[in-house]
Each structure stands twice: as C-alpha cells, then as structure tokens.
Amino acid sequence: MTTTTDAVRTTPLHKGAILTIVLVSYFMILLDNSVIFTALPSLQADLTLSSTELAWVQDAYTLVFGGLLLLGARAGDLLGRKSVFIFGLIVFAIASLLIALSPAGWWLITARAVQGIGAAVIAPSALSLITVSFQGEERARAVAWYSATAGIGASLGLVVGGAAASWITWRAGFFINVPIGIAMLLLAPRFLPRAAKLPGRFDILGAVTSTVGVGSLVFAILHAAESGWTAAPTLAGFAAAAVVLALFVLAEARAAQPIMPLRLFASRIRTGAYLARLMYMGAMIGFFFFTSQFLQEALEFTPLQAGFAFLPMTLVNFAVAMFIPRLTAWFGNTATLLIGVAFTLAGMVWLSRITTDSDYLLAVALPMLLIGIGQGFAFAPLTNFGITGATASDAGAASGVVNTFHQVGSSLGLGILVAVGTAAEAGVTGTAAAVTAEASAALTVGSIFLTLSLLAAAVLIAPATRAASRAGRDPLGANTGPSRGRSLITVAKRVFAEKENHA
Known part of the structure; x- marks a missing residue:
C-alpha cells in the first residue's frame, strides 16, 4: 500500500x-x-x-x-x-x-x-x-x-x-x-x-511566550523611536520582553516538541548567520528609511524620482545575485558573504558623508551601487547558512528563526537609528539641514551595525566552515573552506577550459 x-x-x-x-x-x-x-x-x-x-x-x-x-x-x-x-x-x-x-x-x-x-x-x-x-x-x-x-x-x-x-x-x-x-x-x-503533516502538537507555552516576548521587544523598540528610551511604556516593554523571552528559552529547553528547537543554535554557522542577519538588516532598513527622506526633503526629489533613484542599485543587486550560485561554487559561501558585507559597509560609510550640497550621482548613486553589489553577494549565503544542516522536521523552525532575526533586526535597527537621527537634528535649523544631519548620523551608526555583522561572519561562520572543510564535511554542498578553494588563476583556467569545450 x-x-x-x-x-x-x-x-x-x-x-x-x-x-x-x-x-x-x-x-x-x-x-x-x-x-x-x-x-x-x-x-x-x-x-x-x-x-x-x-x-x-x-x-x-x-x-x-x-x-x-x-x-x-x-x-x-x-x-x-x-x-x-x-x-x-x-x-x-x-x-x-x-x-x-x-x-x-x-x-x-x-x-x-x-x-x-x-x-x-x-x-x-x-x-x-x-x-x-x-x-x-x-x-x-x-x-x-x-x-x-x-x-x-x-x-x-x-x-x-x-x-x-x-x-x-x-x-x-x-x-x-x-x-x-x-x-x-x-x-x-x-x-x-503536499508534504505529509509532521506528528505532534503545538507547543502552546512556547507559542505564547515567543509571540508575547518578541512582540514586546518590537513594541518597546518602536515606542522608543517615538517617545524616547526612558519613557515608561518603553521600559515596560523591554522589561516584559526580558522576562517573557527568558521564560520562552526555559520552556523550549523542556518542551518535547518545541516551537524553536534550541538545537538550531548548537551550530556556530547557523548562530553566526542569525546574528549577522540581525545586524545587517538593522543597517539596511535605516538605509532605505533615511535615504528616501533625504532624497525628497533635502534634494527635493518627487516621490516618483525618489523611487527611481533606487533603481540602479536594484538592477546591480539582481545582476550580482544571479551569479551567486557560480561564485559560491568557485569561492565558497563564506568568502562570498564576507565580500558582500564588506561592499555594503563601504557603500554605507560613503553614503553617510552626505551634506546639503551633495550631488546625487557622486554622493548617493555611486554608494548605492556598492550597497547593491553587497546585497547581491550577502543575502544568499546568509540565508544558506541560516538553514544549513536543518532536517526536514526542523525546516519550518529554521526558516522561522531566519525570518525572525530578519524582522527583529529591522525593527531594532530602525528604532535605534531613528533615536540617533532625532538627537542629531536637534538644534539644526532648516528642513534640508535637519534631514541631512539626521540621515548622516543614522547611516554612520548603520555602518557600525554592518561592522558587527562582518565580525559575526568572520568570528563564528568562517572558523566553523574551515573546520568542516578540514574534516571533509561540506555543510552547504559547495566550497566552504581553503582546502577546496580555488585561486583566481585556477578559476581563470577553468573558464578558459569551459570555452574550449564549447568550441
């Protein structure tokens, strides 16, 4: 049967x-x-x-x-x-x-x-x-x-x-x-x-504590951006988040069928990917939020012009992303991720130097191209590392953790950057000058987020993938360490050989 x-x-x-x-x-x-x-x-x-x-x-x-x-x-x-x-x-x-x-x-x-x-x-x-x-x-x-x-x-x-x-x-x-x-x-x-349903039942305590805990954290971050970090609702939100998330971890450690298996964090690769994504998204949400405002309120772009101002970055991002499978096969996911975050960091630092007299092409468009290249390199390895080694039974949980760190990183980053920007514009006269000061300060702190993302990848992911390579294991089914790495000369030879075979 x-x-x-x-x-x-x-x-x-x-x-x-x-x-x-x-x-x-x-x-x-x-x-x-x-x-x-x-x-x-x-x-x-x-x-x-x-x-x-x-x-x-x-x-x-x-x-x-x-x-x-x-x-x-x-x-x-x-x-x-x-x-x-x-x-x-x-x-x-x-x-x-x-x-x-x-x-x-x-x-x-x-x-x-x-x-x-x-x-x-x-x-x-x-x-x-x-x-x-x-x-x-x-x-x-x-x-x-x-x-x-x-x-x-x-x-x-x-x-x-x-x-x-x-x-x-x-x-x-x-x-x-x-x-x-x-x-x-x-x-x-x-x-x-139509995959078969997995046997088991809902982890009710885990579901409630995770939802309330993450929801309280996101609420506190968002409220802080509006009313300040010392406002009573903000402090209450952080306190509730700390208590409820602690209960969530205890519940998951004891649950027979947890909503978020703690074994997902036993892998340094996955943990590094989650933390790197958290910081990366904190920077990127600030980039979109503040750059859009700078274009409209400082450079006097219309909403349509502001939207199209991001289009070159989008096209570069897409073009690079389409080559990622081949690039990771040659150089490995780790190197691709590090290169991507580094490109994004360089673009963010450049963009943070904006002034009221900045030219769109030199001060905004060119840094955006670097950020677009960086996104194209970074997102696929970040996602791959976040789900690597997950069994079919843990696929949903691993995907949920990837998206949770993505969303919480966006919320946390936006809250912090809005608070930083608000402080930077205090006392600045003129709408254009105030918006520019706000955006510059926020993007500078966004650069710090990207530096932390780069460190998470270098300290947690890179050593673990090198160890896997030395042990003869390949967690992503692609080149992840130096023992299988190829130099640029070797890559060039391979491309030349492929052309000869087609000819």
Missing part, C-alpha cells in the same frame, strides 16, 4: 512552478514592507493622520509580523506547509484590499496588523518550501533567487510607492497585491507539494 508520505515522495515536482509561486508570494510581502516609505506623505494628507498614527501604519505591521513568525513556522510543520501557505496568501490578499479601501486611520492600522498575520505565515513557509523541495545545487540556485527577490522587492517597492503616489493614489500600491494574490491562490493548490 502506498502511504501518504510515499505518495509525496514519488509525485514529480514542478519545481519551476513551485519556485515561481514562492518567490512571487514572498515578493508581495517585501513590496508592501517598502511601498509605504515613498507613499507616507500622500497617505497622511489623504486620511489626515497625526504623526503618531502615521508611525503606527508601519509599526502595526512590523509588530504583528515579528511577533507571530515562529508560530507561523510551526503551524506549517504541523498543519502542512501547503495549506498554511495558502491560508497566509488569503489573509494577506484580503488585508491588502482592506488597506486600499481604508476610509480612516484606525481601519488602515488594523488592516496593516492583519496583513502582518498573513506575512508571518507566508515568509517562513516560503523558505521551508524551498528547503524541502530543492537539494544540492538546485537549492543553492533557488536560495539565490529568493535572496535576489529580497533585495529587489525592497527597492522596487519604493518605485511602486512613489509612482502610485505621484500618478494615481497611494492606494494603488496596495491594490496591486490583490490580483497577484488571486493568481497565486489559483496556482498554489495545483503545484505546491
């Missing part, structure tokens, strides 16, 4: 369709996470929102998204990744429609929170579907596309948001997800693999 599991294993996978569905769905999340930046002024004027309400338009989404990620990942393991993924698509598409139809601020903020629920389900399910559907070099290529989508979605969202606000209405940036979501809902039931 053929069991459910056997049926799953013997059914041919339409891998191109699977990857398309996963990437387009993930792109929707990234699009809505950045489309808001260039649309904020128009949105505020349309719905007559206060500054606090405007901040919560983004904060409500971030708070729910970050707080529910681990629960969303575990739901995929126990209820079936396909079913949970489809549920997330339904929630996200409906929430996007509600946002586009918002008649008032409270409606918009509530719909953004609902959208965060859908995102918290889709994001870990998308990465775990890649993990279980692809192996070896195919997985490396799929992760490269996944990582390229991350960079493109963030940048293209700024263009879409600016174009919608300038040409039509800010609402159009959210309407676009409705037909995309419907199309994915028609394709997903047919092509996504």
